[in-house]
Amino acid sequence: RAEGVITDQQTGEGLAGVVVKSTDTDHTTTTDRNGKYKLYLPGKGSYAIVFQKPGYQVHEQKELSLCTGEATALSVALTATG
Numbered sequence: 001r002a003e004g005v006i007t008d009q010q011t012g013e014g015l016a017g018v019v020v021k022s023t024d025t026d027h028t029t030t031t032d033r034n035g036k037y038k039l040y041l042p043g044k045g046s047y048a049i050v051f052q053k054p055g056y057q058v059h060e061q062k063e064l065s066l067c068t069g070e071a072t073a074l075s076v077a078l079t080a081t082g
Helices: none
Strands: 002-008 019-022 028-030 036-039 045-052 059-066 076-078
Touching: 002 045, 019 036, 028 036, 059 076
Parallel strands: 002 076
Antiparallel strands: 002 036, 019 028, 019 045, 045 059
């Protein structure tokens, strides 16, 4: 699985409601009120992960490598648009 915290780049505060999605699979989750998420993926391999929230630029992390049985940390700061 991939897990981490999604924050606002300017304020550093956790962002609730960010959609975290693997573009290689149908696996999707949403951040909690503190910006934390856990995205469960099918297993070992390399995945592209997209982070989306209205009012923020879309962020894509390409080639996130996962090992079997281990959590991979991936925290991202999103930039507000406008």
